[in-house]
Amino acid sequence: MPAYFLLVSDADARAINRVDFVAESPDQAFQVARNVADGTYCELWEGLRLLARMTKSGGELWQLLATAPKPAERSEGRSIAAAVV
Numbered sequence: 842m843p844a845y846f847l848l849v850s851d852a853d854a855r856a857i858n859r860v861d862f863v864a865e866s867p868d869q870a871f872q873v874a875r876n877v878a879d880g881t882y883c884e885l886w887e888g889l890r891l892l893a894r895m896t897k898s899g900g901e902l903w904q905l906l907a908t909a910p911k912p913a914e915r916s917e918g919r920s921i922a923a924a925v926v
Contacts, residue, residue: 845870848884867892
């Protein structure tokens, strides 16, 4: 089974937690994120490949964000993955 990890930060981005796990597929890997609190920012990775950036809006509602970092993020190194990986 492929290895995945989830980067999770609170609404204030004060703390970043990394959760490593294995799953049969990306949709099963997403199920790990379902338990995070509302307002939480998450990045789902399969190895070095970013699968999704998302924020939990409430209940089972997620806001999906662009997966390609903006030029400013690339040049300034602001991706949370860069801070944790």
